[in-house]
Amino acid sequence: MAENVKDKTIRIGTRGSKLALWQAENAAEKLQAAGFKTELVIISTKGDQVLDKSLDKIGSKGVFTEELEVALREGQVEIAVHSAKDVQSSIPADLELVAFMEREQVNDVILSFDPDFKLERESNAIIGTSSTRRKALLKKYYPNIGTAESRGNLQTRLRKLEERQFDALMLAYAGVYRMGYDNLIVHTFPEDEFVPAAGQGSVAIECAKNLEPELKKALKQALNHTETHVCLLAERAFLRTMEGGCSIPSFALARLNGEGVSITGGIVSLDGQTLLQETLQGPTVTAEELGEELANIILNQGGDEILKSIRTERGE
Numbered sequence: 001m002a003e004n005v006k007d008k009t010i011r012i013g014t015r016g017s018k019l020a021l022w023q024a025e026n027a028a029e030k031l032q033a034a035g036f037k038t039e040l041v042i043i044s045t046k047g048d049q050v051l052d053k054s055l056d057k058i059g060s061k062g063v064f065t066e067e068l069e070v071a072l073r074e075g076q077v078e079i080a081v082h083s084a085k086d087v088q089s090s091i092p093a094d095l096e097l098v099a100f101m102e103r104e105q106v107n108d109v110i111l112s113f114d115p116d117f118k119l120e121r122e123s124n125a126i127i128g129t130s131s132t133r134r135k136a137l138l139k140k141y142y143p144n145i146g147t148a149e150s151r152g153n154l155q156t157r158l159r160k161l162e163e164r165q166f167d168a169l170m171l172a173y174a175g176v177y178r179m180g181y182d183n184l185i186v187h188t189f190p191e192d193e194f195v196p197a198a199g200q201g202s203v204a205i206e207c208a209k210n211l212e213p214e215l216k217k218a219l220k221q222a223l224n225h226t227e228t229h230v231c232l233l234a235e236r237a238f239l240r241t242m243e244g245g246c247s248i249p250s251f252a253l254a255r256l257n258g259e260g261v262s263i264t265g266g267i268v269s270l271d272g273q274t275l276l277q278e279t280l281q282g283p284t285v286t287a288e289e290l291g292e293e294l295a296n297i298i299l300n301q302g303g304d305e306i307l308k309s310i311r312t313e314r315g316e
């Protein structure tokens with residue numbers, strides 16, 4: 001590879017939350033190890049600014065990504081670093097996801113300051129979460145649990161927990177671990193029951209499609225994790241076919257195994273009454289087709305009706 005692509009300082013666009021900065025630093029370290037110079041450029045997004053509304057009310061498209069995408073387009077940064085889960089399923093035609101970084105454990109977890117907190121099926125505790133998927137799955141598996149909104153970055157949510165705005169907090173393990181709060185974990189949900197949101201635990205790197213091909217190649221080489229990439233292609237194809245953003249209670253998790261790739265995914269109605277979930281297995285090269293096929297199966301089983309009733313309820 002030509003040395004000269006590495007003479008360029010890679011400006012890394014990131015949100016300003018501590019988790020976002022951790023992820024951007026992590027990408028920067030990998031780029032430095034590959035010989036690049038790096039610089040972080042902090043960009044605030046609508047999702048950071050509007051904290052008094054739940055995400056499904058702000059609108060699902062690009063709340064955490066749009067301002068970063070503008071910076072890519074205007075050439076203020078070479079790459080943008082996102083939590084893969086926050087990236088809309090179809091990205092604008094002039095941009096592309098050039099890499100997916102190695103995934104962390106994917107599970108949802110419960111945090112509490114009370115080490116004796118037990119999540120039992122009949123529990124009637126109040127859990128802080130703003131995710132439609134988590135709320136609906138809790139209704140399904142823990143019908144007596146109540147939920148309370150907990151928007152904001154991890155530190156804000158922990159403060160709400162400290163103020164006893166709820167008894168416990170439900171989050172992705174990945175962010176909790178990266179921020180060093182794993183000592184507060186009192187419950188880890190199994191990934192086959194609380195299937196995570198597509199992309200959970202992975203970091204996606206976005207760039208302009210017209211970035212120099214040599215540079216793109218070098219960025220991919222430094223940052224992409226092949227196994228994660230294959231799984232994310234399957235999960236994102238599922239999400240795209242479901243036409244659901246982060247405000248739809250769908251879920252998908254792909255894993256590589258000896259025979260290729262397997263993907264489990266589905267959707268749950270907001271009241272937790274209907275859960276559709278299936279698993280497909282296929283060769284790795286068909287990861288995207290498999291994700292699409294799974295989504296079509298779920299839509300045909302009644303997933304389309306669940307989506308329709310959610311949209312009607314929200315007046316969309």
Ligand SMILES: NCc1[nH]cc(CCC(=O)O)c1CC(=O)O
Pocket residue numbers: 083084085086170171172173174175199200201202203
């Ligand atoms: N906007 C929510 C969001 N996006 C990414 C993470 C956590 C880290 C990850 O899943 O990669 C979170 C918080 C959470 O779900 O607990």
